[in-house]
Amino acid sequence: MADGLRLDTLEIRLGGRVMVALDAHVAPGEVLTVMGPSGSGKSTLLAAITGALDPAFALSGRILLDGEDVTALPTERRRIGILFQDELLFPHLSVGGNLAFGLPPSLRGRAARRARIERALQEIGLEGFARRDPATLSGGQKARVALMRTLLAEPRALLLDEPFSRLDAARRGQVRELVFARAKAQRLPVLLVTHDREDAAASGGAVIELDA
Amino acid sequence: MSLLRRAPALTLLVMLGPVCAGLAGTVLPAFGIMPALGGIEPGLTPVSELAAWPGLPRAVALSVGTGLGATLLALALTTLICAGWQGTRAFRWLERVLSPLLSVPHAAAAFGLAFLIAPSGWIARALAQLLGWERPPDLLILQDPWGLSLIAGLLVKELPFLLLMTLAALPALRPGQSLATARSLGYGRSAGWLKTVFPRLYPQIRLPVYAVLAFSMSVVDVALILGPNTPPTLAVQVLRWMNDPDLALRMRGAAGAILQLLLTLGALGLWRLGEAVVARLGRAWIEAGGRAQRDAPLRALSFGAGALSALAIILGLAALGAWSVAGFWGFPAMLPDAITATSWMKQGPQLLSPAGDTALIALVATGVALALVLACLEAEHRFGLRPSARALWLLYLPLIVPQIAFLPGLQILALVAGVDGTITAVIAAHVIFVLPYVFLSLADPYRGWDVRHATVGHALGAGPARVFWRLRLPMLLRPVLTAVAVGCAVSVGQFLPTLLLGGGRVQTLTTEAVALASGGARRVIGVTALAQTASAFLPFALALLIPALVWRNRKGLRHG
Structure with a gap:
């Protein structure tokens, strides 16, 4: 049970009131879906796991990644990737620049990094897009770039904050499948937050409901 | 990390430390304590000397009258323009015309206005064409004893300022919804806006209004150009005493500076009282339910006044330009008989050194201010600090305490410390005034990221x-x-800090231009004031151009 993402009696309070309480384990390659109406603290939960929780909240319990306690680590040392419903591609960088931002510096040499980015673009069907302005991409293309940027950073877990809700019905299924397939292939524990039953069903994993 | 955490405290120190020290350095000599001049025993001699100055009542009346008059007019006009026109195409046009005028330095705008309204200015020349005058009318328009031209000079500059502050505050109030609701209930456009938007807007622009009031009461450079002479406004008289070769007059000047501070505080108190009265009357007006549907004349008046105000600056700059290239130009000709580059050839080289110092001071002062502001905002972000309403007051403090009240004290301290007359002292003084504006300009976009x-x-x-x-x-x-x-525009426009801390040894385009106020050398004034305007405009042009070039291939940043 040491592998994957473990939320050990996690509890988030705001001014004494318990917002979210969760005790869960997501094994590598598995998807755990957290459902609930808006205001039920879904985004707060994700902020706590990434380490971006507003100081107004109080957090107790532990977050374990492959057995390591990351609760006290700053976001950048947790290696937990996150995809929001907006792609949040950095608008001042090219598509390739966005991917390069995610690529760890341990991969050295300009040529090697470029080659890796080109290969990554190929994997998501966007070869030759490296120099493009992200603002000129379609919604589905942006979503794929955002996913690849996250994966290139070699995360140990993946969080999804309603990442498909902005896409139209046709794209939605494709992107969702791509995300789940890549996560499974890389044996990433995935935590999906959504209010869409279809997303939950497609994930094929356990579902937890939060109350408002 | 810990350095970043201390950024807000450091910023307050850099900004407010000199204000406090300067006030102390003014209060002590005002009560006779000025060891450098042998004043050790506290006493009321400077105060009684000030009280005995025959020009005092008139100087005080001028300061209070022009300050309150300009502020009232600017606020009323801003409000009526927004009430009558907000959300229309005409409003966007006026907004586009007025915004760039904010960067025109006060002194240049004042000179331009002078060139328009003087007895031999463009307006008189146009009238002369119609009425067949052969010589300029014998009227004291410029520097009139009532301070009317001074009020006009302040109004044309403060209107764009208040309008932009209003535009920044408006979107959060969703004025479109309020106005649509009011109009659907049968209210006229202006009345609907005044009754539903203005009461929520005013608290948001209160501090800028106070800054305008304090500034207008104690301004020196505009008053030197457009204000009366015998006696001048109190602030100008204080400066005269401070610059007098007879050092003993400095103590009287200090007393005058303290009086200026008290006047400003008094006027702010009076204004606060007025706010309460207007609020009370306003509530009654709102509850009375009058629809005031026929507001066409009011709308026409406010728009006309706003356009006229913009036109005054634009035509003023054109007049500066015309004089800077004029050969012989007799009355009542509308344009010079000959165009010549002589003035530019003669003055240009002499302006190079002040232009260089202007740029150096502006860049360093702005650089320091920007670094502090970014550090504050980043500290706010990283440590989850929540700035209080009091913090905003502190930010406005250097804009509300009259410059003439604390800069003389600062000058005396600089003298004692042996740093007066250095460019470093001037830069430090500029930072005090640049910092609040850099902060106000950057805070919203930074926090909105x-x-x-x-x-x-x-x-x-x-x-x-x-x-x-x-x-x-x-x-x-x-x-x-x-x-x-x-x-940079704020720094370029600074007159008093440069003059006092520079001890006359640091010359910028602004000190050069204002020094020409007492003479009648129109061609030299034209060249100098235009150079001053250009130095304030250039950074804005670059601020538009650089992002457009750097991000030319980035659609997502084109409107940000």
Whole structure:
């Protein structure tokens, strides 16, 4: 049970009131879906796991990644990737620049990094897009770039904050499948937050409901 | 890390330390304590000397009258323009015309206005064409004893300022919805706006209004150009005493400076009282339910006055331009008989050194201010600090305490410390006034940046420093450069800090231009004031141009 993402009696309070309480384990390659109406603290939960929780909240319990306690680590040392419903591609960088931002510096040499980015673009069907302005991409293309940027950073877990809700019905299924397939292939524990039953069903994993 | 945490405290020290020290340095000599001049025993001699000055009642009346008059007019006009026109195409046009005028230095705008309204100015020349005058009318229009031209000079500059502050505050109030609701209930446009939007707007622009009032009461450069002479406004008289070769007059000047401070505080108190009265009357007016549907004359009046105000600055700049290239230009000709580059050839080289110092002071002062402001905002972001309403008051303090009240004291301290007359002292004094504007300009875009970009960056393994330098700063390039331009324009326009801390040894385009006020050398004034305007405009042009070039292939940043 040491592998994957473990939320050990996690509890988030705001001014004494318990917002979210969760005790869960997501094994590598598995998807755990957290459902609930808006205001039920879904985004707060994700902020706590990434380490971006507003100081107004109080957090107790532990977050374990492959057995390591990351609760006290700053976001950048947790290696937990996150995809929001907006792609949040950095608008001042090219598509390739966005991917390069995610690529760890341990991969050295300009040529090697470029080659890796080109290969990554190929994997998501966007070869030759490296120099493009992200603002000129379609919604589905942006979503794929955002996913690849996250994966290139070699995360140990993946969080999804309603990442498909902005896409139209046709794209939605494709992107969702791509995300789940890549996560499974890389044996990433995935935590999906959504209010869409279809997303939950497609994930094929356990579902937890939060109350408002 | 700990340095960043201390940034807000350091910023307050850099900004408010000199204000407090300067006030102390003014209070002591005002009560006879000035060891450098042998004044050791506290006493009331400077105060009684000030009281005995025969020009005092008139100087005080002028300061209070012109300050309150200009502020009332500017606020009323801003309000009526917004009430009558907000959300229309005409309003957007006026907004586009007025915004760039904010960067025109006060002194240049005042000179331009003088060139329009003087007895031999463009307006009189146009009338002469119609009425067949052969010589300029014998009227004391410029520097009139009532201070009317001074009020006009202040109004044309403060109107764009208040309008832009209003425009910044408006969107959060959703004025479109309120206005639509009011109009559907049968209210006229102006009345609907005044009754539903203005009461919520005023608290948001209260501090800028106070700054305008304090500034208008104690301004020196505009008063030197457009204000009366015998006696002048109190602030100008204080400056005369401070610059008098007879050092003993400095103590009287200090007493005058303290009086100026008290006058400003009194006027602010009076204004506060007026706010309460207007609020009371306003509530009664709202509850009476009058629809006031026929507001066409009021709308026409406010729009006309706004357009006229913009036109006054634009035509004033044109008049400066015309005089700067004029050969012989007799009355009542509308244009010079001959165009010549002589004035530019003669004055240009002499302006190079002041222009260089102007740029150096503006860039360093703005650079220091920008670094402090960015550090404050980043500290706010990283440590989750929540700035209080009091913090905003502190930010406005250097803009509300009259310059003439604390800069003389600062000058005396600089003298004692042996740093007076150095460019460093001038830069430090400029930072006091540049900082609030850089902060006000940058705070909203900085706080408005989508922090999920930071979360994504951190989740991709980037630390706080990398997120700041590689993501936040580049994405905020446009507002950062705009803040730099605002800072530079503020610095370029500073007269009193340069004059007092520079001890006459540091010359900028502004001190050069204002020094010409007492003479009648129109061609030289034209060249100098235009050079001053250009130096304030240039950073704005660059702030537009640089992001457009750097991000020419980035659609997502084109309107940010």
